[in-house]
Amino acid sequence: MRYEATSVIGLELVPLPPLNELPAFDAGAHIDLLLPGGLTRQYSLLNDPAERQRYQIAVNKDAHSRGGSRCVHERVRVGDVLTISAPRNHFPLDESAVLQVFIAGGIGITPIMSMIARCRTLGLPWRLYYAARTREYAAFVDTLEAWAKGPEAQVQFNFDQAPGGKMLDLAAVLASVPADAHVYCCGPLPLLAAFEAATAHRPAGQVHREYFAASEAAATAGGFSVELARSGRSVQVQAGESILDCLMAIGVEPPHSCREGICGTCEVRVLEGVPDHRDMVLSAAEKARNDRLMICCSGAKSPRLVLDL
Numbered sequence: 001m002r003y004e005a006t007s008v009i010g011l012e013l014v015p016l017p018p019l020n021e022l023p024a025f026d027a028g029a030h031i032d033l034l035l036p037g038g039l040t041r042q043y044s045l046l047n048d049p050a051e052r053q054r055y056q057i058a059v060n061k062d063a064h065s066r067g068g069s070r071c072v073h074e075r076v077r078v079g080d081v082l083t084i085s086a087p088r089n090h091f092p093l094d095e096s097a098v099l100q101v102f103i104a105g106g107i108g109i110t111p112i113m114s115m116i117a118r119c120r121t122l123g124l125p126w127r128l129y130y131a132a133r134t135r136e137y138a139a140f141v142d143t144l145e146a147w148a149k150g151p152e153a154q155v156q157f158n159f160d161q162a163p164g165g166k167m168l169d170l171a172a173v174l175a176s177v178p179a180d181a182h183v184y185c186c187g188p189l190p191l192l193a194a195f196e197a198a199t200a201h202r203p204a205g206q207v208h209r210e211y212f213a214a215s216e217a218a219a220t221a222g223g224f225s226v227e228l229a230r231s232g233r234s235v236q237v238q239a240g241e242s243i244l245d246c247l248m249a250i251g252v253e254p255p256h257s258c259r260e261g262i263c264g265t266c267e268v269r270v271l272e273g274v275p276d277h278r279d280m281v282l283s284a285a286e287k288a289r290n291d292r293l294m295i296c297c298s299g300a301k302s303p304r305l306v307l308d309l
Helices: 068-074 106-122 141-147 170-175 189-198 243-249 284-289
Strands: 002-005 008-013 030-034 040-044 055-060 100-105 126-132 153-159 182-187 207-211 224-228 234-237 267-272 292-294 304-307
Touching: 008 068, 030 055, 040 055, 040 068, 040 106, 055 068, 055 106, 100 106, 100 189, 106 126, 106 141, 106 182, 141 153, 170 189, 182 189, 189 207, 224 243, 234 243
Parallel strands: 100 126, 100 182, 126 153, 182 207, 224 304
Antiparallel strands: 002 008, 008 055, 030 040, 224 234, 267 292, 267 304
């Protein structure tokens, strides 16, 4: 463990002997970290995907923490044994792009570090626009400055609370990006909202984003039934309840973690009915297919859903 910036701790996770390798992962992937006290939180892997001997993550101590980041900072210590999931990836790097353009806000730099490392391995051209309050709050600045000296690389820091600083002008940034480039964004909700507005005219397949928090309230209006195709059981979802809550109440407990629709753990196939999507994982095109949903936060627009459970 070490401080990477003000309020940001970096952790290096290594396998317990006799194992000497961890599962392979792709740039942009994340893991579930099971913390003391029964908490489970998702953290992006920030190291080079070529590395199998370790995983690296970084955790910002959020002032509005629900317990996860505070636990990492205050209770996790060097030498502790932790349980993690295998890596999953909802924010992949498209390695076919002629130019990769990354926009990071604060701790949103973590998945992008892994993407840049992969670009460097493949010799792909890349640009990074990294926004933080001040240099002291920006993790991995020294590493990024060193990487920026390489060929086909460009890094621009934006410290809006530094003397003379101002907010990153996303519209201007994206106006300078070639039409055939792929653009990626990770960071706080206001940055992601501005990013989505500024990229609305770009082809959906060239625009990528990852959320660390939900931007939309869960669907809890209720008033529909859920049928479980495999078990033949059914449940009525009432106002104020989620599908996940109702399933757990009858003893069915599918895999789940964040309860906000940002990690993808609770994704279930939809066999019949029309979901009311509220997650931050599926793309607009994937939501339009209505063939899966996140049961922790999504509801139904139809009177009945049939799920592959």
